[in-house]
Amino acid sequence: MLRLDGCAWRQSRSCLQFSDTSFCLVSIAVIVLRIRRPDLKRAFRCPWVPFVPLAAIASCATLMAYLSWHTWLAFGGWISLGVLLYFSYARTNSKLTLARTN
Numbered sequence: 001m002l003r004l005d006g007c008a009w010r011q012s013r014s015c016l017q018f019s020d021t022s023f024c025l026v027s028i029a030v031i032v033l034r035i036r037r038p039d040l041k042r043a044f045r046c047p048w049v050p051f052v053p054l055a056a057i058a059s060c061a062t063l064m065a066y067l068s069w070h071t072w073l074a075f076g077g078w079i080s081l082g083v084l085l086y087f088s089y090a091r092t093n094s095k096l097t098l099a100r101t102n
Helices: 006-036 051-065 069-093 095-101
Strands: none
Touching: 006 051, 006 069, 069 095
């Protein structure tokens, strides 16, 4: 049986937080795109829309509700760092910025 120490356990819970949030956002996107853009070619098919995506959102929300505040704090920190890196890179390397400098 695999035993995790405190640090590894927190990291695995943080990973669960990221995957649950991502899966929840994908489920929301499936519903929104089916309503707003029904003409788009789908890369994958989801049966029984909107029931399956709503069940996925509910199950992810239930799992996230039982996470500790340490996990939420780590999640917020990593999301903030990711957004900061994303926008700092985009500010210097976007096509609009490059077009203005040329």
